[in-house]
Amino acid sequence: MKDVYLITASFVGEIKRDFRGYVKMAAKAGYAGLELFNCIYGGFGPQELKNYLASYGMTAISAHVNVEDTDSQLSYLAEAGCRYVVCPMLRVESRDDAYRKAELLNALGQKAKAAGLRYAYHNHDNDFDVYDGKTVIDIFLENTDPKLVTFELDxxxxxxxGVDAADFVNRHAGRFDLIHVKETSRVLGPEDDMHALFAGAKREPDGRFILTPEMEAKFKERQxxxxxxxxxxINMPELKKAADAQGVKAYIVEREYAYTGDNYTTILADREYLSALE
Structure with missing residues (x-):
């Protein structure tokens, strides 16, 4: 696996505190480039960002952009050299809402195409919620135009x-340009509800939650x-086999937690693991 990217949402908050240090860390670990996140570009103009990343031998392949920010970001991302703009998530309340959101994805895909970009949708676990016998993600897959919308499978x-990622890719071959690579030790249960965990918690100016010692302990255990x-x-070799067979364009590491205790050695270990799958 030669071209592996790193999303700057990894280690949430770090990219805001030290953008340049983050870029250097990713380059040192051997990543081909970045997937940008939340309109955080280190204060660079689009061409400046492209040149800055190039100075480290990297590119920005894509960017996670909230729906409401899409129009304002398309020209920047195209000039910065991105190939994809990615919807990080959508809240869906019903089957009808899922169909409406699929049409929204088509509309955003048309705008992205006009800007020279490809539009993608990134799933979370709630996208496998079932309404009247269909999952949200299946409704999206069946009701978006493949010429306008691709998918980034997390x-x-x-x-x-509880969904086998390799099987899911095989069932929807041709719809996934991007794969988010991260590991999980188990299927989630009711005890993992983050909304309940953070209920009542205040936030720092940069958006981080201010946690009580009890919240902190529960969060660390959850991470x-x-x-x-x-x-x-996750059977990563099987996922790679399925994704490669259907023409995936890039693998992107997302690391929510530094299991080594250090950000750099964690993303380095991820990169080395993926290199061994070649």
């Missing part, structure tokens, strides 16, 4: 919903499901 969120690649429930 392997861990699929498995956390341990983000274990080392190959040590969890």
């Amino acid at each position: 392997a861990a969120w699929a498995w956390r919903a 341990k499901i983000n274990c080392k690649l190959g040590d969890g429930i």
Whole structure:
């Protein structure tokens, strides 16, 4: 696996505190480039960002952009050299809402295409919620135009919903340009509800939650499901086989938790694990 990217959402908050250090860390670990996140570009203009990443031998392949920010970001991302703009998630309340959101994805895909970009949708576990016999993600897959919308399968969120990521890719061959690589030690249960955990918690100016000692302890325990690649429930070799067979364009590491205790050695271990799958 030669071209592996790193999303800057990894180690949430770090990219805001030290953008340049983050880029250097990713380059040192051997990543081909970045997937940008939340309109955080280090204060660079689009061409400046492209040149800065190029100075480290990297590119920005894609960017996670909230739906409401899409229009304002398309020209920046195209000029910065991105190939994809990715919807990080959508809240869906019903089957009818899922069909409406599929049409929204088509509309955003048309805008992205006009800007020279490809639009993608990134799943979470809630995208496998079932309404009247169909999952949200199946409704999206069946009701979006493949010429306008591709998908970025997050392997861990699929498995956390109890869905085998490799089987899912095989069932929908041709729809996945991007794969988010991260590990999970188990399927999620009611005890993993983050909304309940953070209920009433205040936030720092940068968006981080201010946790009580009890919240902190529960959160740290929950984060341990983000274990080392190959040590969890995901069969990464099978996922790679399925994804490669259907023409995936890039693998993107997302690391929610530094299981080694250090950000750099964690993403380095992820990169080395993926290199061994070649």
